[in-house]
Amino acid sequence: MNKKRILKFAILFMVLILSFSVFFIVKSLKDKQSDEFVYSGTAEADTINITSETSGKIGDIKMKEGSKVKIGDLVAVISSTETEVNLQNSEISIKNAENELGKIKDGNRIEEIKAQQALVEQAQAAVKQGDANVNSSKNNLNAAKTNYDYKKKLYDDTVTLYNNGSESKYKVDAAKNDLDNVSTTLNNAKSTLDISQAQLNNYQAQLSASSEKLNLLVNGATERDKNTAQYNLDKAQNSYELSKIQLDKNNLVSAVDGTIQTINFKKGEYVTPGTAIATLIDTNNVWVKIYVPESMLPNIKLNKNVILKSDFIKNKTVKGKITYISPDAEFTPMNIVTKKDRMKIVYAVKIQILDNLDIVKPGMLFDVNLK
Template sequence: MKKSLASLCIVSILFIFSACQSSDLDYYTGSVESDSYSVSTEVGGIIEEIYVKEGDTVKKGDKLARINVDSLRLELGRLQAQSGASKAALDKTFKGSRSEEIEKARIQVNQQETVVSSNQQDYNYRLENHNTIAQLYESDAASEQSLKDSKAVLDAASSKLESSRQQLAYLREQLQLVQNGSTKEDIDISKSNLDAAQWSIKSLEDNIAKEFVYANSDGVIESLNYLGGEYAPIFTRIANINNLSNLWVKIYVEEKNLGNVKLGKEVTMDAGLDGADSIKGKVVYIASEGEFTPKNIESKENKQEIVYEVKIKVLDHIDAVKPGVLVDVYLGDSK
């Protein structure tokens, strides 16, 4: 009788131990996480104002900060003036020269023709004089120095005449240009200058419109990385937003226990918080490839074990649990 009683006790103890061990394998601990969004500047400058503080709840599109863009506005004014000048130049190339400009060019040609005529007469006189002295020199009636002097005067008159002729040719070309109007190349250059100025204006206007930094998600301001008055470079992260409407718990399940986990399976979690001792969750992600136990959760016994990342979406008590809270997850059948 005593022997039978002892055997029964041993069997009972083994059963209880086995049940406890099996139950322990169904429990995992993970921390609550959420979608986190980085908010960055789209233009560099001094932060003039910050409209929120850490912990504030925001909606997507809310203003978070304002960047000083005064220097961009000054540059915009300069480019607008340049664009106006480019447009006036383009209009002029299309319309052609004014009658006053044509008349001015014609007068300059007439004046230069008079100069050329006078220089031609002076050259003719100097040539005739030089020829006379040359004949006298041949008959020993004039000195060699007189001949050289007349030749020097003739060369100067010739150079003066040629220079005036070249100036006349240039002025006639200018008159022809203003009479004919602008060439296709002139018009294309003017159009290109105007297009470049207008593109620069549009680019600056777009940057000026980015002076306000907006929330890119609903959520809570987790951190602010700059203070008012500090310089924030372009594309620098100035804030982080946690979207607390989408919370999940990440755990790592051993390969041998992966059969207990199915996508869509509802599980029970416990955060040890008042009013949130039983939290519903649903498995929404199971890694397709295993990995060694992450260092932040490994122990001496399991550091060489292959585990699979599992994410469990929090379905209720969202207001009670916060990112970073440790949660026990029960993967067994509903109790």
Template sequence: MRKKAGVLVIVLMFIALTVLGDRYLNRSAETNLYSGTIEGTELPVQPELGGRVVELLIQEGQMIKTGDIIAKLDDSQAKISLDIAKSQQIQAQAKLNDLLGGVRAEELRRLEHLVNQAKANLSALEPTLKFEEETLAANQKLYESGALSKQALDAQQNKLDTLKAQYQGAQASADAAQASLDQAQAGFTQPTIQAQKAAVDIAVQSVKTAELGLSKHTIKSPASGQVLYQNVESGQVVNPGTTLATILNPDDLWIKIYIPGAKLGQVKMGGEVSIAADAYPDKSFKGQIQYISTQAEFTPKNVQTKEERTKTVYAVKISITEGKDQLKAGMPADVTLE
């Protein structure tokens, strides 16, 4: 009798375990649980210009804010360019002010003096020129009569030619001086003023360009976050586009999981999920489906078992919407689809 009772107990226990096992397996099959690793968006900090790093103001692990200075490049040449641009702007503006204000009395007097001096030079050369012309005519008659050598006649001709060249130069100087005086007395024309205004505008833009170039030698953080990597050292010469540092954005945390094609219909854009992290076993956090791949791929080897690696799956990116102050990049986590 005892033997039959023992057999009956064993049979009942087997039935109970079978039922519980079926329920457990069915529940596991129905549970939409997937594993992944929490990741964060990494932002490379890259200069637009190249140069030598003269100051590096960050360290790995440091928390920084948007606009904080990451590094400074050698800006000595940029400062020189800015000083030159500013000087050119001052000169252009001063010339425009002169045009708009008219010619000063001192300038008129100076131009009048130049005209008078040029005319005086002409007056001084005229008697000498006349005398040398008469001398050449007399020497020509003497040469024809045989009383003067050809060499002496040529010397007189050269002397007269030199004097004529001096007179013509003096005449040109007098004409130029008179033209400058006439223009000053009449005032500057509107096209001249407009041209100078354009020159001032160009100088202003040159200053702005130089200021922008100088500002680009100070490298600032594009976002708030944590310095994940410091990629260069102070004193190093870098090229444009070189990554100086990498910033991790803690406000943009996400997980990528892989869904079998058979269950893809259960996933919808914007759908909510529950996230559990090993660091917080008694808590769950909310997330939202942000991206669903449209192309199937083989399961990554580090995510599934060896038997399941040959199955095709779809990548699903989930944005973490809750617990960003607790969850950190690199934490393993489980995602339950709701």
């Protein structure tokens, strides 16, 4: 009887062991299958340089590193005496044009003729200065173009070396960043030349108008003379608006909502057009880049919604959407995998984070479930 009982318990024990074994095997297989769809990556965000469009000393820095900013928030102020003087000169030109129009309507005196002669001389000096500014802007543009061509050649050579396997992706990215910076400087130099040329044209127009006005004062005003004086007033007002726009460029504002990552200069330092005063992180455009094997490609597609999790965000999931799948294979990045895995060929996949942007920070590690 005892033997039968012992045998019965032995059989029951074996059944339990077999059941548990089957359970854990099935669970292990399911976990393994589930893990095949989970890949890790670090949150990243676009960085935007807040650059100066004018030259001058930094008059004030309104933000600190880590400050939250909204679109249009004032970040820094460039103190430019030349721009301020140009605005004051434009205001004076308006008053002169108004006075001249009034004189034509009231009749001319010898004193008025002498005053107009002085204005002609002033306009001649302005044209001379404007011509010097144009030549200076042309020299700056030539220097910027030479620098751009040099950086472009460096970038092209680096890309060629990278394609041949003789250079790193980091070097390519650095060369591209340098090229982007000098491209901005080149564009700003072109813009400065356009402004200088426009100012010269304006000065020439003022000189022409002042000279014609002098002739009108000497010969006597007609109805056409009165109209010309009115046109000169309109031009002076347009010049004032142009100077005001130029002065407004000294106020550097944020183009997007985000966080100030770095303040690159201090109050009192001199900057030139294209200088990055501060660097902003666009916290509304955050993504995670992962690397998947070729076998995973049939399971993913663009605009597919996925779920992300992070140990930094407890008890909460983050929604994401696949916005980019690399068409080219590459070796697994060496900084996030074991030495054995470095020989694997993978494809880069970019997932844009759709929600919880207020708590997601660049640098956070996320697990992305592609299932």
